[in-house]
Amino acid sequence: MSKLWGGRFTKTAEEWVDEFGASIGFDQLLVEEDIEGSIAHVKMLAKCGIVSEEEALQIQNGLQTLLKKAKNGELEYSVQNEDIHLNIEKFLIDEIGPVGGKLHTGRSRNDQVATDMHLYLRKQIDEISKEIKQLQTALVTQAKAHVETIVPGYTHLQRAQPVSFAHHLLAYFWMLERDFSRYQDGLKRVNISPLGAGALAGTTFPIDRHYSAELLGFDRIYENSLDAVSDRDFILEFLSTSATLMMHLSRLCEEIILWSSQEFRFIELDDTFATGSSIMPQKKNPDMAELIRGKTGRVYGSLFSLLTILKGLPLAYNKDMQEDKEGMFDAVTTVKGSLKIFTGMIESMTVNTDVMKQAVHSDFSNATELADYLASKGMPFREAHEVVGKLVLQCIQQGVFLLGLPFSQYKEASELFEEDIFEVLDPKTVVARRNSAGGTGFDQVRLALEKAETLL
Missing domain, CATH: 1.10.40.30 (Fumarase/aspartase (C-terminal domain))
Known part of the structure; x- marks a missing residue:
């Protein structure tokens, strides 16, 4: 099967080379965003008279059919079509015929993938922000019950001064509030449209980038086409904020692990968030807290990986930038999972007030x-x-x-x-x-x- 971009080539790559170069194994996660961006793009093409209204309607209907199939898990992606963009384009042409090929008028995969990631992160930041608020609510609920519960406060992990246990928990509330604020501020850079920037230089077609940006709910467009397709600052910022959030969670994990030990006995975790030992029947291990502490390193790694990828890249797009996605996807999964687990741990933990009282x-x-x-x-x-x-x-x-x-x-x-x-x-x-x-x-x-x- 010939590539959609293969007209200039006389040879085809071997299968293992295709597999190495393909990103469909992971960027299929962008399928809904890719179709959403394509619908806005074809509506803009029709508005500007670049395709007819009839052609635009055909393409939109085809894309809506593909979106339904995607949500039902009915699309079978091909490595030979490399990425989510070419897979969707091939599906569309198979669905509605050659007119589907007009969808790519006035855009490149370079601005297309950037658009997908902006849309994806906007959605994920919204979901992460809601999870942060859930965890903050759990902390406040526990704190309200323990305003006059007194616990040793520590510096250098040595007893320092007694504090209200609620005060200690609320320290993490305010850390999370700063994390929430950083995510919200980052949306200013996420909510910019690169669509229509083309491969790097714009296009000769009379497109209306502001209209497609409006359809997609973006606040504004990138003012420079080179910057539009090469910018990954918004992902770096997301990863940096996520790394800071995970650092905060990891610190509370460390305290939960200490507090639930026999040496402290300040709290007991619910059985749902602990595990036993395969050899020692008495054990109740704080595995979920330990896992979140460990997973913090994954998010740090994703941040440092992307910084390293970008540091030597000339403008504009380079294939290296295909490596921007897996770390981003992994960070999203890690952060959302960690927040959800943490909320459950805090909501269900038992506070041993008598042990705390004895300690102080x-x-x-x-x-x-x-x-x-x-x-x-x-x-x-x-x-x-x-x-x-x-x-x-x-x-x-x-x-x-x-x-x-x-x-x-x-x-x-x-x-x-x-x-x-x-x-x-x-x-x-x-x-x-x-x-x-x-x-x-x-x-x-x-x-x-x-x-x-x-x-x-």
Whole structure:
């Protein structure tokens, strides 16, 4: 079977060469976008008098038939037709006859594939954005139930200061809100039409690129035909945002893995999101969290791969750019799957409040409160820091925590200590008093929840 572009050639490639060069194995995912773009293109051709209204109607009807078959899984793609564009064109000609060949007037596969990917990413960003909001909703729901649940806060993975568990969860809400914002901002670059830019130089036909862009819901067109067919910044931006999102998910995965361990026991994951061991019957492994943590590397890889592909390419289109799609498709699948799994994990996890309470009563995470107490009574903070450090050392030597140290030893350390020091050291008081804007104080957390729910 001769290629649709084969008029200039006297030889045909061997089958294995065709297979190496073909992209139909993965770009068939763009079938709906390809047909959508083609329908807009032929409508524009008719409006501009480049094809007749009758021919345009024939082509549109043929494309609608192919779209229905595609959705029903009835199209059998051929490697010999290389990519989704030539496969659809061949199907169309088989469906309606030679008039189907007029569809390609005034365009190239170069602007066609770029159009497909713009349409594809626009749709996927919308779906990912909805999944982000679902996860944020799950975080807010858990946070509302645990405003006054206190958990150790950490720096360097060492106990630092007690915080509201809701405050900790809402930190990830705000990370996700930035991710959501980045995706929405990226749509400004995604929602531009390259259709009609041709192979690289435009076309001699009197086309109306603004009309086809309007039909496809694009905000504007690329102003330069070379840029239109060679730009993949919008995919890089999508991958960069996705890599940042996955990094945020991976950080929470790490915490979930720690929190569900026997050493922490702060939470327990629902059985749906854990697995057992083939040899150790007691095990309950946080496999879904571990998988998301691991899959983060796939998205990083897709970003770095495309950056590497593009870095040395002269204008305009080069076959290297066929390698832009698989990483993009994989990132979409990974991000959507990870968000969906995460939402379920957060919604269904059990929070062991009693274990958290015991933890904050069995550490020195309230030590900063002592230093602040002395500083509020006029002692320079650096001096107060040293006094409290020595008190902590005494506790370690005596095998007690700050709440278990006799008041007499506080008085020996500084005359500024009063009997109210034990109330000040209570973890609930420690958290409640941190009422600066954005802090972990319960009033601030409730205010943050109100803001979060407004955003949702």
